[in-house]
Amino acid sequence: MNWPEGFLPWLARNLSVTWLAIASCCPASLAGEQRPLAEGESLRLAVARASASSSRWDGPVAGPPARPAVVVAVVCEDLRNGGVLGVARGIIEAGGVLGWRIRILDAHGTPAGRTRALAAALDMAVDGLVLVGSDARSLNTPLASFAARGIPVVGWHVGPRAGGLAQAPVAMNVSTDPLEVARVAAMAAIIDTPDPKGMVIFTDTSFDIATAKSDAMARLVRSCGSCRLLETRALPISRIPQDMPRLTRELLARHGSRWTHALAINDLYFDYAAPELTQAGRALRLVSAGDGSPAAFQRIQAGMFQIGTVAEPLNLQGWQLLDELNRLLSGQSVTGHVHPPHLVTPDNIGNDGGQQLQYDPDNGYRLHYRRIWRPEGEP
Numbered sequence: 001m002n003w004p005e006g007f008l009p010w011l012a013r014n015l016s017v018t019w020l021a022i023a024s025c026c027p028a029s030l031a032g033e034q035r036p037l038a039e040g041e042s043l044r045l046a047v048a049r050a051s052a053s054s055s056r057w058d059g060p061v062a063g064p065p066a067r068p069a070v071v072v073a074v075v076c077e078d079l080r081n082g083g084v085l086g087v088a089r090g091i092i093e094a095g096g097v098l099g100w101r102i103r104i105l106d107a108h109g110t111p112a113g114r115t116r117a118l119a120a121a122l123d124m125a126v127d128g129l130v131l132v133g134s135d136a137r138s139l140n141t142p143l144a145s146f147a148a149r150g151i152p153v154v155g156w157h158v159g160p161r162a163g164g165l166a167q168a169p170v171a172m173n174v175s176t177d178p179l180e181v182a183r184v185a186a187m188a189a190i191i192d193t194p195d196p197k198g199m200v201i202f203t204d205t206s207f208d209i210a211t212a213k214s215d216a217m218a219r220l221v222r223s224c225g226s227c228r229l230l231e232t233r234a235l236p237i238s239r240i241p242q243d244m245p246r247l248t249r250e251l252l253a254r255h256g257s258r259w260t261h262a263l264a265i266n267d268l269y270f271d272y273a274a275p276e277l278t279q280a281g282r283a284l285r286l287v288s289a290g291d292g293s294p295a296a297f298q299r300i301q302a303g304m305f306q307i308g309t310v311a312e313p314l315n316l317q318g319w320q321l322l323d324e325l326n327r328l329l330s331g332q333s334v335t336g337h338v339h340p341p342h343l344v345t346p347d348n349i350g351n352d353g354g355q356q357l358q359y360d361p362d363n364g365y366r367l368h369y370r371r372i373w374r375p376e377g378e379p
Helices: 019-025 039-050 082-098 111-123 137-148 178-190 208-222 237-258 268-280 294-302 314-329 365-373
Strands: 071-076 101-106 128-132 153-156 170-174 197-203 227-234 261-264 285-288 306-311 342-344
Touching: 039 178, 039 342, 071 082, 071 111, 082 101, 082 128, 082 294, 082 314, 082 365, 101 111, 111 137, 128 137, 128 314, 137 153, 153 314, 170 314, 178 197, 178 208, 178 261, 178 285, 178 306, 178 342, 197 208, 197 237, 208 227, 208 261, 227 237, 237 268, 261 268, 268 285, 268 294, 294 306, 294 342, 314 365
Parallel strands: 071 101, 071 128, 128 153, 153 170, 197 227, 197 261, 261 285, 285 306
Antiparallel strands: 306 342
């Protein structure tokens, strides 16, 4: 395995939310209750369901056996991002089971880096491409070169819609539903306390998926009678290490004690905000709509600022990406499977991989994929 440079080191009071908004953001079974629930009760029930254990496997149980001698390029948006890194680890683990050669390429979060990584992947004469964390719409031109050569492409968090995609060049966007993730995060912040809440939302407008998530969070916050949306701030994920400390100080000075809660489309914002909050002695309450980084788990365990993260099953999604690619290489369609959102809180962090500082569902996904890929039990 040729590791890229830097890879290993990074190895209630009723809330005034309309029932229509609640029905649109909660599971269908919640929206279809026999009696209308009180609005605050509806939010709490939706949050409780998102916080429940993930012990049941609801993914595929049949599919094509493993294709032999496959070479896959994995173009990662930025391996400093905990979500991207977690998915890359899952891909490497699953690739070992499939017997595939996995080539990891880091775009370092820049347009030039994406161009170089995709060009390098194309030169490798790979059998398949996995795009991890980059916006597919902005890469239509270079991705078209893979489609022209008949190289199937699947992605993780590559657009605002999860599941199978009808249009080339990306056949499948492996992700939880970003709008559901955003709404669960917003609801968790809303029900945190009946007291007045002043919220700031952090997003990255260069990604469609991030904009969709922050817009969904903002809609729910605005419909909450005890909440005030102080502002939504756009900061590119690639600039967080350089700019988030300064931005945090700026917001603390501007909003003072009115700022009580923060929502973000990724835990990385809070990684660089937390030291500034500690220095300022401010006990903000933080909830992230992705991706469940080890640092976020540590903050939740320690009771330091962060009260929740809607974590992605990153390792599982790495396995799913290669299963979807194996189906395409075998002439079959993708599954379109979308894992439901899971909210990690202080109450459930000891379950489903939480003690290892990750969301890794206890649903036996490794065994299920092994049975698909090795139906006769061959090594």
